[in-house]
Amino acid sequence: MDFSLSDEQKLVVETARKVGERFDPTYWRQKDAAKEYPHECWQAICDAGLAGAMLPEEFGGSGLGMVEVALIIEELCAAGSGSTLAQIFMLNPIFGGVAISRYGSPEMKREWLPKLCTGELKFCMGLTEPDAGSNALEVRSVARADGNGWRLDGQKIWITGVPQADKMLVVARTTPLDKSPKKTFGLSLFMIDVNRQGLTHNSIDKLGTNTLPSSSVFFDNVRIDPEELIGTADQGWGQLLDVLNTERIVTTAGLTGTSRLSIKLAVEYANNRKVFGDKAIGSYQAIQFPLSQGWAEMEAARNLNLKAAWLCDQGLPFGSESNAAKLIASQAASGLAEQAMQVMGGMGYSKEMHAERLWRDARLFRFAPISEEMILNYIAMSNLGLPRSY
Incomplete structure (x- = not known):
């Protein structure tokens, strides 16, 4: 079992990191306040060849797999956007790309997939x-x-x-x-x-x-x-399920990126904030323990999600892994964003600190695109062998 990244995967991650850093939390705070679609960011992602990562090379893609897509999304979201950027990947490479590349006609593939990769078409x-x-x-x-x-x-x-x-x-x-x-x-x-x-x-x-x-x-x-x-x-x-199953992996990757960003913001603040004497509040266990717990949950979700992505790339069933990863990731991301606000105290309620936006966005994924309750129903039936409850 090899957990190391290949040279190609490292290059993909580095490319995503560089693109993501161009659109930092301040960019996303401004877009959020104006309720504006992040056109510039998505075009930069397309220009870097990341939007078509998993689409066939003959139609302008890179022919990579879901593992690479998960790594790309996590890195982009960790740079500044939080979970919302993962949704754009759902709309375009998943709802558009997976549907067309797997079930579309030859004409659809020739006409639409290259335009998806370049950002000319949105879905x-x-x-x-x-x-x-x-x-x-x-x-x-x-x-x-x-x-x-x-x-x-x-x-x-x-x-x-x-x-x-x-x-x-x-x-x-x-x-x-x-x-x-x-x-x-x-x-x-x-x-x-x-x-x-x-x-x-x-x-x-x-x-x-x-x-x-x-x-x-x-x-x-x-x-x-x-x-x-x-x-x-x-x-x-059956075609719909094929499209939706990969959506779980994309969602979890975005939530993992959110968790990373929330921890980063909380740790930076905790290491610099002094309230009682000369000790930074980051030295207090009341600050350390919740963030450490969240980090452990984030890593568990990330590894389970990469396993799901690997299974997907091998053509093997991955529903249990992708659903369980999404369950853990949504709880961890929502909890860590809220904990970052708690670490910052009153400043955590301020939009300039970014944590409140991460919380508002991550909270959606406790019930979307599939709710925690439906995931638990799935696990109970598929993994535990319990009878259908609904």
Whole structure:
């Protein structure tokens, strides 16, 4: 068992570190305050060849694996952004790249993947609905046959990055639930233009991740052309899981980066802050122990996530590892960001210290993209052999 990085992986990590350092916590604080999409940062990531790390070389990517992607995301997020930057990787290399590279037509791959790698095309994904959150099989948006294409009606909610996206991966039923032989049959995936007649979206006001807007999306008789189908009609459930499984690894990598950044900010403050005499508060066990506990949890999540990424690259099952890593990472990141605020006392409540933004953003991932409770349900059934509880 070899935990060392190859020379190529070290180079990838160093490249990501240098890009990340160009966009420090102050950049992200300003973007957060203005609720602006980090266009400059994402373009720099694309220009460095990092956005296409796991995409095929023939379409402008680097042909690397999920291990390298996890390392890239962690390094970028640790430099200043925290967890929110990982979401942009979900939108583009995962929702766009994985879906197209694995299930898209040859024309889609030739036309769209190179533009994804260069940053010319941005993506989002329309999955969650008001009555279909964790239970994606309850999706009610319907794409009914219309000539050689479809007409889409329905609603999505909490869809990330819609205003900036050119394309949306939409999950809809092409066979309604009441006519499907089983719930997993009848779902289809489509890659459609965001700027299309009948598609509208409204912004949702929220606590954090302000650099990436969340929207309610409405489909009113939206035309879908036959060449916009991803994969096979009615067989989208397995394809969807294939896309979503890698999302866990991306999420955890971003949370690990958040944990690293939170520890760094807390330690820097604790080593310089003196309250009672000449001793820095970092010498107190009340400061040391919570940060040390968080570091241990962060490392556990990181190693489990890299194992999940390695299993993914080998074509082996990795659901248990990726879910457990995300569970630990989300708790560690949220806890460490809050602990950094606690170390800083009143200053931790100030936006200039950055910790409060890290906490606001990391808190989302205690229940997204999959909640702690659903992960524990999964572990109970898949790893412990306990009966289904829901």
